[in-house]
Structure formats: structure tokens, C-alpha cells
Amino acid sequence: MADDQKQAPEGISAEQAAEQLKVLQVADLVVQAAGGFISLGFLRLGGEQRDLVQARLAIDSLGALEPVVRDQISAELADELQRARAGMQLAFAEAVNEKTEPAGPTAPAPEAESDAAPPAETPGSDS
Numbered sequence: 001m002a003d004d005q006k007q008a009p010e011g012i013s014a015e016q017a018a019e020q021l022k023v024l025q026v027a028d029l030v031v032q033a034a035g036g037f038i039s040l041g042f043l044r045l046g047g048e049q050r051d052l053v054q055a056r057l058a059i060d061s062l063g064a065l066e067p068v069v070r071d072q073i074s075a076e077l078a079d080e081l082q083r084a085r086a087g088m089q090l091a092f093a094e095a096v097n098e099k100t101e102p103a104g105p106t107a108p109a110p111e112a113e114s115d116a117a118p119p120a121e122t123p124g125s126d127s
Contacts, residue, residue, distance in 0.1 A: 027072035030065055037062045038084045045091045059088045
């Protein structure tokens, strides 16, 4: 049983885990956390797992982490984090719009009056 207590959760020894921690940078951990926020945030934006409060928390947390770590990571990775956050914000806005739309079928657009001229054709249209 003493041997079991020396094993890290991933099945590596305590000594191996200690060696890995020696080379681990805080920025690496921040990026790993950001990846978790991205994955979980997108999961919470759709389907049966939809939870807009949790999605918003993921977006805000990513927004707080990204500027702090930007100077510690590659420009490509920093841009990827920024794009992921922007994508989450867009998906969040779409989810909020879906939630606020009427539940029933949308009302048709008002039709033009019968004595109004038909819409003009645009050049190059094959109607």
C-alpha cells in the first residue's frame, strides 16, 4: 500500500511528478486552464449542456487570463486564445438571441400593398 501512496494520479511516480513540476512554467498552467475554459465554455453554449451563466463565466475567465499571459507565450498561441474568446462571445450572443426570440413560429414580414410596384430587379439577377 505504501507504493500506491507514492503514485501520482496519472500512474507516474512521485519523483517523476516532482521532476515535471520543476520544468513546468506558470504560463503553461495558465494556457492549460484557458483550454479548459474554452472547451467547457463552448459545451455550455449549446445542446443539453446549455448553461449561459457558466458560459459567461468561462468567457470572462478567459478574458482575464489572456492579457496576463500574452507576453509569456508565443504570438500564435496568444492570437489563438484571443480568437477562441471572440468565437465564444459570438456564440454566447447568438445563444442569448435564441433565448429571447419568441417560442412560436416567427411572424411573416408584412407584405407590400397590392398596388405597390414589384421590387426592381438588380442587374445580373436571373429571377
